[in-house]
Amino acid sequence: MHTVYLDNAATSFPKPPAVGARMREYVDEVGAPVNRGSYQAAQQAELVTLRLRQRLCALFGFADPSHVILTPGNTWGLNMLLLGALRPGDHVMVSAMEHNAVMRPLTQLARRGVAFDRIPCDAEGRLQTGRIEPMLRPNTRLVLLAHASNVSGTVQDAAAVGEICAARGIPFALDAAQTAGHIPLDFTALQLSALSIPAHKGLMGPQGIGALLLRPDFAKTIEPLVSGGTGSVSDSEDIPRYLPDRFEPGTPNLPGIYGWEAALEYLEGVTVEAVAAHDRALSARLLGGLRDVPGVSLIGPDTTEGRVGVFSLDFPGKDNAEIAARLEEEFSILTRCGLHCAPNAHRTLGTFPRGTVRLSLGWFNTEADIDRALQAIKALSAG
Numbered sequence: 001m002h003t004v005y006l007d008n009a010a011t012s013f014p015k016p017p018a019v020g021a022r023m024r025e026y027v028d029e030v031g032a033p034v035n036r037g038s039y040q041a042a043q044q045a046e047l048v049t050l051r052l053r054q055r056l057c058a059l060f061g062f063a064d065p066s067h068v069i070l071t072p073g074n075t076w077g078l079n080m081l082l083l084g085a086l087r088p089g090d091h092v093m094v095s096a097m098e099h100n101a102v103m104r105p106l107t108q109l110a111r112r113g114v115a116f117d118r119i120p121c122d123a124e125g126r127l128q129t130g131r132i133e134p135m136l137r138p139n140t141r142l143v144l145l146a147h148a149s150n151v152s153g154t155v156q157d158a159a160a161v162g163e164i165c166a167a168r169g170i171p172f173a174l175d176a177a178q179t180a181g182h183i184p185l186d187f188t189a190l191q192l193s194a195l196s197i198p199a200h201k202g203l204m205g206p207q208g209i210g211a212l213l214l215r216p217d218f219a220k221t222i223e224p225l226v227s228g229g230t231g232s233v234s235d236s237e238d239i240p241r242y243l244p245d246r247f248e249p250g251t252p253n254l255p256g257i258y259g260w261e262a263a264l265e266y267l268e269g270v271t272v273e274a275v276a277a278h279d280r281a282l283s284a285r286l287l288g289g290l291r292d293v294p295g296v297s298l299i300g301p302d303t304t305e306g307r308v309g310v311f312s313l314d315f316p317g318k319d320n321a322e323i324a325a326r327l328e329e330e331f332s333i334l335t336r337c338g339l340h341c342a343p344n345a346h347r348t349l350g351t352f353p354r355g356t357v358r359l360s361l362g363w364f365n366t367e368a369d370i371d372r373a374l375q376a377i378k379a380l381s382a383g
């Protein structure tokens, strides 16, 4: 029985074959730094790095490759944004569905005098956008949302929030961990000031790399979280003022850059629209099948509208952790059980502290995978 991988919200698997091949090519055949040497291999590495920034610009409707900051991952990008932009006395608003990559730095900041509020969401995790305006304060410096929940797959109405923020001149940022590469996303159209993305989920790249896209005027308000050598303005002991160098100290993850660039080339060929259509078709199949299974509750939207392919299931009267373990042991189906680093999302959805069994889809999943999962869920919910 081949393994069915349904944990793509954690990290996508498998990767397009070119990803590993290009990473190996860098390690075995290139091996040069960027921004430091002028020899040919170093220039090649610089070109690939620039191509990565350009591909991200094209994918996310963003104008300036110099403001695509390569990060060690999405959690780092979100920390750079929150800890770098907010000062004591500031107020920030987030949704009630955030991941701990946002809530832990915010809790840290709260001890330093930064206040935060959670915008309420309904029982399916949908942001109540009408609640935003009355919650804004004169000192609100940022509105930040998980674009889609990593627990329920609920996608927020970012366009509506972008409108509200733009009208008030408040920077608006998205954590696109669960939407980047899964659904079309346009930085400019959504009136964003910042967008944080990981390489290793829907963008099909390797782990340990991500990007933070910053609108130039907003970037000026952010203090670098980490500083060090950049290979530029080396006569100065101060941090360069220009981007991306200002926010990219130290030698970057070059195997990751090569791998991610290859992943984006693949994704451009496939197109995000085709990925989204595939995701919707498999989601419809899963949702349709689940409706016929007694003894299992779907947490979150039960239609393909306003969601991505991340599904939380609860098996009332049973131990969800045991269900996830049996899915692997008896059916070779890999899922994830628990709170998924988002305790308040579970409070919102009514599944705290019990947690859920999460099934999350990716480009390489097939209809046969969904059918296998449905058969297994049917058997376990009955047994």
Ligand SMILES: Cc1ncc(COP(=O)(O)O)c(C=O)c1O
Pocket: 009, 010, 073, 074, 075, 076, 099, 101, 102, 146, 148, 149, 150, 175, 177, 178, 198
């Ligand atoms: C909504 C959301 N935000 C942030 C993160 C953190 O991303 P990473 O672990 O890639 O840094 C995740 C990861 O699952 C996520 O789902």
